[in-house]
Amino acid sequence: MAITRRQFLKRSGAVAAGSALGPGLFGNPFVRTALSETIGDRYLIVMLLDGGNDGLNTVTPVDNQGGTLRTNYEGWRNAGSGGIRLLPGELAATGIDPDPNTGANLALHPGFIGSGAGAGGLKALYDLGKVAVVQGCGYPEANLSHAVSSGIWETGDPLGLGIGYGGTGWVGRYLADPTTGYGGTDIPAVNISSSVAAEYRQTGTSVIAVSRLRRFGFPFDKQNDNGTQLQEYEDAFLAIHAEASASAQPGVAQAGDAGSSTFSASQSYPALHNLYNDDPDRAVFEALYPNSSTGRDLKEIAKIIHGVETGQPDIDARHFWLRNGGYDTHSNEGGATGDHANLHNEVASAIKVFWDDITDMGAEDKVCILIWSEFSRRIQQNASGTDHGSQGPMFLIGGKVNGGVYGNHPNIDPAAVDSKPNTIYSQDPLDPFRSTDFRDVYGTVLNHWLNMPPGVILPNVLTLDTGFPVNTYWTVADLDLPLFVP
Amino acid sequence: MGDQNTPLTEADARQMIRRCGFGIPAKDSKKFRVEELAQLTRGEAADLFVDFKPKGFKPKSSEARAAHDKWVKYMFKRKKSLALQEKLVVFLHDHFATNFSGLDARIDSEKTSVKALAEQNGTLRKNCLGSFKDLVKLINVDVAMMWFLDTVFNKKFEPNENYGRELLELFTLGVKDLNGNENYLQEDVIQVSRAFTGWVDDSFRAGKSFLDPFEHDTTAEFPGRGLKEIFGVVHPTQGHQVGGFVSPQSFIVGGEAENEIDEVVEILFQHTDSDGENTVARHLTFKLLEYFCYEGPDKATIDAIIASSGFTTTWELKALLREIFVHDIFFETGAVPGASTKKSVRWPIDYVLGTLRALRVQPKGKELQLQGGNFNDVIELLEDMGQVVLEPPSVFGWDTEQAWISSVGLLARYEFVRDVTTSRDSKPFKPEKLIDLTLTTAGEIVDAVTDQLGVTDQLTAAQRQAMIDFMLAGESEPLDLFDVDFREEKLHGLYALVLQSPAVVLF
Numbered sequence: 001m002a003i004t005r006r007q008f009l010k011r012s013g014a015v016a017a018g019s020a021l022g023p024g025l026f027g028n029p030f031v032r033t034a035l036s037e038t039i040g041d042r043y044l045i046v047m048l049l050d051g052g053n054d055g056l057n058t059v060t061p062v063d064n065q066g067g068t069l070r071t072n073y074e075g076w077r078n079a080g081s082g083g084i085r086l087l088p089g090e091l092a093a094t095g096i097d098p099d100p101n102t103g104a105n106l107a108l109h110p111g112f113i114g115s116g117a118g119a120g121g122l123k124a125l126y127d128l129g130k131v132a133v134v135q136g137c138g139y140p141e142a143n144l145s146h147a148v149s150s151g152i153w154e155t156g157d158p159l160g161l162g163i164g165y166g167g168t169g170w171v172g173r174y175l176a177d178p179t180t181g182y183g184g185t186d187i188p189a190v191n192i193s194s195s196v197a198a199e200y201r202q203t204g205t206s207v208i209a210v211s212r213l214r215r216f217g218f219p220f221d222k223q224n225d226n227g228t229q230l231q232e233y234e235d236a237f238l239a240i241h242a243e244a245s246a247s248a249q250p251g252v253a254q255a256g257d258a259g260s261s262t263f264s265a266s267q268s269y270p271a272l273h274n275l276y277n278d279d280p281d282r283a284v285f286e287a288l289y290p291n292s293s294t295g296r297d298l299k300e301i302a303k304i305i306h307g308v309e310t311g312q313p314d315i316d317a318r319h320f321w322l323r324n325g326g327y328d329t330h331s332n333e334g335g336a337t338g339d340h341a342n343l344h345n346e347v348a349s350a351i352k353v354f355w356d357d358i359t360d361m362g363a364e365d366k367v368c369i370l371i372w373s374e375f376s377r378r379i380q381q382n383a384s385g386t387d388h389g390s391q392g393p394m395f396l397i398g399g400k401v402n403g404g405v406y407g408n409h410p411n412i413d414p415a416a417v418d419s420k421p422n423t424i425y426s427q428d429p430l431d432p433f434r435s436t437d438f439r440d441v442y443g444t445v446l447n448h449w450l451n452m453p454p455g456v457i458l459p460n461v462l463t464l465d466t467g468f469p470v471n472t473y474w475t476v477a478d479l480d481l482p483l484f485v486p
Numbered sequence: 487m488g489d490q491n492t493p494l495t496e497a498d499a500r501q502m503i504r505r506c507g508f509g510i511p512a513k514d515s516k517k518f519r520v521e522e523l524a525q526l527t528r529g530e531a532a533d534l535f536v537d538f539k540p541k542g543f544k545p546k547s548s549e550a551r552a553a554h555d556k557w558v559k560y561m562f563k564r565k566k567s568l569a570l571q572e573k574l575v576v577f578l579h580d581h582f583a584t585n586f587s588g589l590d591a592r593i594d595s596e597k598t599s600v601k602a603l604a605e606q607n608g609t610l611r612k613n614c615l616g617s618f619k620d621l622v623k624l625i626n627v628d629v630a631m632m633w634f635l636d637t638v639f640n641k642k643f644e645p646n647e648n649y650g651r652e653l654l655e656l657f658t659l660g661v662k663d664l665n666g667n668e669n670y671l672q673e674d675v676i677q678v679s680r681a682f683t684g685w686v687d688d689s690f691r692a693g694k695s696f697l698d699p700f701e702h703d704t705t706a707e708f709p710g711r712g713l714k715e716i717f718g719v720v721h722p723t724q725g726h727q728v729g730g731f732v733s734p735q736s737f738i739v740g741g742e743a744e745n746e747i748d749e750v751v752e753i754l755f756q757h758t759d760s761d762g763e764n765t766v767a768r769h770l771t772f773k774l775l776e777y778f779c780y781e782g783p784d785k786a787t788i789d790a791i792i793a794s795s796g797f798t799t800t801w802e803l804k805a806l807l808r809e810i811f812v813h814d815i816f817f818e819t820g821a822v823p824g825a826s827t828k829k830s831v832r833w834p835i836d837y838v839l840g841t842l843r844a845l846r847v848q849p850k851g852k853e854l855q856l857q858g859g860n861f862n863d864v865i866e867l868l869e870d871m872g873q874v875v876l877e878p879p880s881v882f883g884w885d886t887e888q889a890w891i892s893s894v895g896l897l898a899r900y901e902f903v904r905d906v907t908t909s910r911d912s913k914p915f916k917p918e919k920l921i922d923l924t925l926t927t928a929g930e931i932v933d934a935v936t937d938q939l940g941v942t943d944q945l946t947a948a949q950r951q952a953m954i955d956f957m958l959a960g961e962s963e964p965l966d967l968f969d970v971d972f973r974e975e976k977l978h979g980l981y982a983l984v985l986q987s988p989a990v991v992l993f
Binding site: 193226241244330382 | 591635643644646647648651661675676827828829830870872885888891894896897900903904905907908946949953955959960974975979982987988992
């Protein structure tokens, strides 16, 4: 039986309205026009689970049903001391829809239920139909190096063929595309970080990195302000940097641009901190964000969205990036409690509060959060953790996200994994465990959330693999996953 | 083409001072002044910088923050060519990146984690001019590294690949060679990781490591894991073994015990790339050239430097560095910025120490507090600049160049400059000690300041004019530098403008 790509990515579960309408709807020119009118209002937040998130302990089979996922899972993951197995009882509160292929019941890691003000976490948002879990995302011949695999995901170039991306990232190419209309001095994207993430790199427009808005002002020497001194200083600073921008030496020109755009952002962004904190409606949520790295970072994003939504001058950032580190769990990974659980709890609690905040702002339907990690982890655990692995789940969260489980759980049968053992990426049309190309998710986001023809940003670089017995690369992407409701 | 016999120009001398240390304080030994260095040839000057006996310093403390500040303070105080020592330790710390957070998460003791890091730091310092091969062998059994990359959790029943992979990927070979061909396969990572099974840290012997034979993976016990050999598998697309080897390389010729990890290193150092050149030598030289010169050095330069240094025979870092310091590539970036010159963004630690030394400002107390603006501690600004030593972000070390000049990083540099240059009265920054106060025209004053900071040739006429305009706004010549109010407003401001400009932010 031939399984078409669309069928393989069918959405499981009862709430199938979005997929019933079908992705064909997006092809309707009237719908497309209607979409484009609201595109400019949308936000995309990219979040990295840095270090390689253990997918098998993130979306976990609870039972076997028509397959052997749970049995296989228990074969690879130990119970008891040093074990990282999640027991069915520990997964009881975080169940999601079943695996589309085997019908096995799935659950999110118990840490995803969040805690404190973020109690409910991603599980609560899943139950609202706002979370799409896309299983088995990867690319052929998984590279187990953090740097190389991150680079593949950030550029959107699975085989590293170097087809002229020039070190740009996939979001960066979107921002720099002429059709988006962003000029060199516009700031369409903010990374909550000390440096700009690789997927935002490009040279067409300005992406700024901000750790904390409150501390983002230009450090004038105010002790010495005689009334005109600050203006004189500003004039000289900008003239020196504008001259550097005109340099024939690319590094100097880049430093000039960076100085100028940093200066201008430092004049408009810091005020967003007080604007948010002084708004009584926002102050309620300000107090609820967990005091964690993810909580603090999402709060900064909320402040900027609040600024955009309230029409602050010179504030029009629509794209954000943040990361949560620590997923390189070679040791002490833990099960329902421990390092991995704490990481997931941090992410889930922070996102839940952020969600409540933007919902209260009335902006939830304009926000989409994309969560990725450079790879999943080894199927078989080591003494107390897991080494580097291959494909794993991605998440999309948002008011217009068509929640549910997409893609197949990777095949973890001992007979189906490689010698490491890792799961094998497959695009064999006959393989019921067929994998998901991570660029299908990027492409769908570009196509249906940002209204950008994906081919412009993600050229099809994979060649047909004529290897025996079947071709395992794809050559035509499916960029029409039903991940969004119309 | 210049060589070791080429006389140094003054611009070359400034380049050596900037790059072979964190800037040389004006008070330092006369030999290291621009005018003295400019009397020498490149070879003579290079010898002056590389001829030093590494000191035995270790930033010991029970607290991570204090250890950081201790090391920064030590770097600040190094005189003469010992500045190169610290510049090398920072390079090696980035190359063998190990961070406090990772150690603390595993060891769960701040004191023990810092102790291990301080020991590692001492190892890097002691060996910064010696054999790179010996250094890799020392890192194999370095206690901090063993915890950071999980060697202590690498046991025979459940091997852990963390260290084995990074040894190949980061410390010796690199994932791919300069032609983009893979240097090793996953099978090699697995086999190398077997050599490290059972190595543990003996806390009773104060940070010494040893092999626990009961946790060591042997071929007799695990025949299913294959032979303990590397580079024997034919690469699926290259169609032959990698590394230039024609037969599998066994690392148990000396038996299955402690010697395995040293033998792995011996094999790695014989690995050749798809051009038939030594892979470790090229990988390390490429990184050193990026550190001391600029991004993306070309193959011909790399190979010439390796050849003339004899590095692949002795593995001596000192010889390799000397060849870098006499090569054209080292001096190219010192030129006036033009289309063909290549510039590098200064690392934050370099920017901070270079500025403090040039201004002869010493931060206050153990906490290294600055004496103006927000009275920040140096570490607070370094953190926003993106570089806290002893805390590189991951085993990959720091993300350099463009990443250093993000808006957050730049604002932190600007704030640092503000905090240093706004110090007042008897506070540390005293430009009146650096500049001739009898100067009366804006042009003369601007030139004096940019000369003192060694960047006059890095500024365009328009940038110089912008600085002159700043000096003259609301004022008229003759200017009076003896007037304290004028000096604090304009001269301090001028210093800040120059220090914040690309002329100082870039090399």
